[in-house]
Amino acid sequence: MKVKEILVSKEQIAKRVKELADELNVAFADKDPIILSVLKGSFIFTSDLVRYLNFPFELDFIRASSYGNDTKSSGKVKISGLDINIKDRDIILIDDILDTGYTLKALINELKKLRVNSITTVVIVNKPSRRKVDLIADYVGFDVPNEFLVGYGMDYQDRDRNLPYIAAVDIDK
Numbered sequence: 001m002k003v004k005e006i007l008v009s010k011e012q013i014a015k016r017v018k019e020l021a022d023e024l025n026v027a028f029a030d031k032d033p034i035i036l037s038v039l040k041g042s043f044i045f046t047s048d049l050v051r052y053l054n055f056p057f058e059l060d061f062i063r064a065s066s067y068g069n070d071t072k073s074s075g076k077v078k079i080s081g082l083d084i085n086i087k088d089r090d091i092i093l094i095d096d097i098l099d100t101g102y103t104l105k106a107l108i109n110e111l112k113k114l115r116v117n118s119i120t121t122v123v124i125v126n127k128p129s130r131r132k133v134d135l136i137a138d139y140v141g142f143d144v145p146n147e148f149l150v151g152y153g154m155d156y157q158d159r160d161r162n163l164p165y166i167a168a169v170d171i172d173k
């Protein structure tokens with residue numbers, strides 16, 4: 001596994017995360033939402049983003065696994081870990097990547113069953129060319145090409161989440 005190219009630098013990420021927070025600060029000023037962060041990939045993005053938020057909110061982490069140790073989506077998503085009562089609440093759902101969309105779509109469907117008031121999706125990267133389901137994220141950090149990415153929380157086989165930038169990798173090297 002070798003880093004091929006840095007697609008988004010640390011500085012670009014920092015600037016964009018602040019911009020997203022500024023937009024959320026306007027949209028959620030009076031909503032007292034629940035932020036649900038999808039582990040593990042969005043832990044760094046979430047921790048950076050929430051430090052810029054100036055409205056009241058509750059925070060929880062959930063798990064949704066669709067990939068295992070493979071780079072291909074199975075289309076199946078397992079959801080766990082939600083332990084706040086979210087009924088009638090406005091939800092901000094944070095994930096690292098919107099790729100095929102299976103994960104976010106499945107999560108949205110589950111959250112709807114729990115009778116939430118609204119769901120707003122936020123992702124740091126979006127790979128529009130890979131989409132398999134009809135889904136657009138409400139807030140997107142960066143649109144990226146169809147490459148396998150690591151860094152800023154994203155992993156290949158649970159490694160390289162700590163890289164401060166977002167990089168495309170050659171997974172065979």
Ligand code: IMP
Binds near residue numbers: 100148
């Ligand atoms: P989706 O269900 O295909 O949209 O996949 C979303 C999940 O797959 C993300 O939350 C990531 O955990 C993982 N994923 C998709 N693409 C990549 C990638 O390029 N690098 C690392 N993880 C990825």
Ligand code: MG
Binds near residue numbers: 038039041042096097
């Ligand atoms: Mg993930």
